[in-house]
Amino acid sequence: MNAAVLHALGKPPRFESFPEPSAGEGEVIVNVRAAALKPVDKAMARGEHYASFRELPVVCGLDGAGRLEDGSRVVFAGPRRPHGAMAQRTAVARARCFPIPDGVDDDSAAALLNPGMSAWFALTWRAQLAKGETVLILGATGVTGKLAVQIAKLHGAGRVVAAGRNEPVLSTLGSLGADATIRLDTPDQDLTAVFVREAGAIGFDVVIDFLWGHPTEVLLATLGRADFAAARSRVRLVEVGESAGPAISLPAAVLRSTKLEILGSGSGAVPPLDTIVDSYHQMMSYAASGELRVDTERVSLAGIEAAWERQHLQGRRLVVIP
Template identity: 45%
Template sequence: MNTQQIHGAVLHGIGQTPRYEPFPAPVAGDDEAVLTVTAAALKPSDRAMAKGVHYAPTTFPHVVGLDGVGRLEDGARVAFFIPKPPFGAMAERTLVRRDVWLPVPDGVDDATAAAYLNPGMAAWKTVVFEGEAATGQTVLVLGATGASGRIATQLAVRHGARVIAAGRNQRVLDELVAGGADAAIRVDRPHDELAAAIAAAGPYDLIVDYLWGAPAEAVFAALMRTGGRPDGAGRQIRYILVGMTAGEVAGLPAMALRKAPVQLIGSGTRGQASLADAAAAYAELLQQAVAGEILLDIEPVPLADIEKTWERGGSDRRIVFTP
């Protein structure tokens, strides 16, 4: 019987706040590996898991945290995701499937590697792998001031697209424009005003939506106003839904689809990128982060402060727990 213990952010029931306390240490079985965790970022998906919405645990107690950075027994640094229950990333050690990880390049600190892992790879998957953003295209990022939306905007710029960043945080919008985005749109405005601003900045080849809800309804209204592309190219507008932070329901008028060639899909429906492609994209993303080419504000916090940090809002910095 395993009597060793670790400390971690332990959840005792759906809807509760995780507590920093002892937990049985993981023991690797066949095709498994124990990782010593060095950093794990706090994300909306972690809170959703604790609320029973996303990757919800079915037994308790359970350590929270869907991904992070750690070291293997040989000292190699890797980024991991979806630890094996009941273990999570927010602990001193965790349990993962063997070889299902991404190498962390030298020259990148653990907190940075953990902070960029989830939002960075989600942005890459949507903008590059699924969206195929390229020079000559116009990309609208709806929710550009969140962590993943911010990276998505910068990735689209780096791939040569004309990028319109739409969000609520004016400071981040200004930074995105300074970093190469062509225009910024505040989404916290009346429906008709927002629809007019979105229509004026188009036409679009790719729309990446982290918000849904009322902002998405304004996009559909804009597409009805503009119809197809005025250049006559007839290219399809790819609309990729990533998140629903502004609401789980959005009204979609039939004429939005009849007046404009829109393909509406959910991110992930194309399938998963290969582990090799994901590793290459992650390494490139981290190199760009270290070089200051793709920016994300990071706040390291001791894991012992999990309870007072878990529900903290009002910050545009990515919290990263360090055991």
Template identity: 45%
Template sequence: MRAAVVTAFGQPPRYQQYPDPRPAEGEVLVRVLAAGLHPRVRSGAAGTHYTSDQTLPLVPGFDGVGRTPENTRVFFGGLKAPNGSMAEYIAIPADQLVPLPDGVDDIMVAAAMNPAVSAWLALTHRAELKPGEHVLILGATGNAGQMAIQLARLLGAGTITAAGRNAQALAKLPALGADHAVSLDTDDDTVARRLAQAAANADVVVDYLWGHPTEVALAALTSARTDAAHRLRWVHVGAMAGPTIALPGATLRKADVDFRGSGQGSVSPAGMRAAHRDLADRLPTAGLTIDTLTMPLRDVESAWTANTPTGTRIVLVP
């Protein structure tokens, strides 16, 4: 079969011949219809994701949409290197296949499910968001952040504050459900003041940034809360701004902050599969939106280096 193949970390995959998958017992041979190119795919292909075992060659791709031999259209996710979804075929354990409802588009599902699952797990499994609670989303201008806004609204959040750097993307977030939009593209004092004004009493923070922006936001919120003992559930999902933070011990003494992570390892495989099923069932009525750019799999090298607008997801089609 033809596939995108990574033969050296740090280099884009190439479109070339690759051995056909041979399903093991309990697996199904799926014809791939669409696969999203998102940060989890890139980090896996670069060998920098925390689950990487440095195996080469590998086919990138963490999830996708496909058809079974019985012509059932399915979503599949949670793939492990070296066998990813950016190929004509892939062998998938049967219990990882999620039938898709009629009327949902292959491209939209391939683009949206990864950031949607990321946001869904953070909001439900990790933050245990309750209707009426106040949510702050750090890094809200990216795909996952935009999905977090939409899903927080779907789950009944009372107030949603969206914070990010990209001014053009930030301006679009109220239409997705954000009540407040805070720019992070200014000096620390201004960012801290704006975050404190908009989200001092947040119940949940969904954090795709980490690094310095988290340090500023954490200091701002814990210093401005009306009731310091009211628990703040801080869910770390991504590290787009840096892998570490400096955490003064006094921060943990002056306010009730509950740090949690959300990702592979902090959510069980069964929980991940349940999230896939929950979202697939909701797709026809959820009204989720995402900007997409569809490209043929043979152009994977160009796709890998394409300069797309913030919030646009590339989907590769074999």
């Protein structure tokens, strides 16, 4: 069968033939229809992710959408290595396959699974977002950030402030529910002033952070200012991604002088299985009703090397079609 096969960390995978998977105990074979190409797939292939590959060659792709042998449509996550999602077929634990409702196409289902669940868990399970609260999203112009804007509103956020660099994408976020946008590519002093202005009198209750690095440092320095320290509530900052950098410098005084709480959300910090399943069904029902949208662009599996190098995707998710 055809697959996107990784032979060396730090290089793109190659389109080539790979042995067919066979189902082991508790597993099914999925005929893949669409596999999302995400930052985490690239980070794993670079060897820079905590779940990076230890043995090569391996087929890339953490998740996707496809058909089981009985014809049912499913999304799946975590194929058994060396198999992956970017292939014509893959082997996955049956328990890691979930039905796709009518009204959600394969490309959208594949594109939604990882970022949608991630944004959902960060807001609901980690931050415990309450109705009426103010949410700041750092990195709102990415696929996961755009979903976080929508999911925050669907969960009753009173005000969503969306921060990113890409002005054309920022200008679309109002239609997804953002109440205000912040341009991050401004000098620190100006950015600080904008954070203060958008926080208003009550501050941010929740920060969902897909960036880390310098934008987070500017925000934290702002939170430490006296005008912010008076904010009425706990500030729950959930660290989800590191598009702007893997590390920050955190002044101790910020933790002592504010009600800041820093949490993480990722594969090592997930809710119990019943919460995962319930959240998935709720998320997909919002997608089926058109209340949750993800922008996708199809690329062929044969073109994986060029697709792998693509940058500046304008808030769209590439979806690999085998």
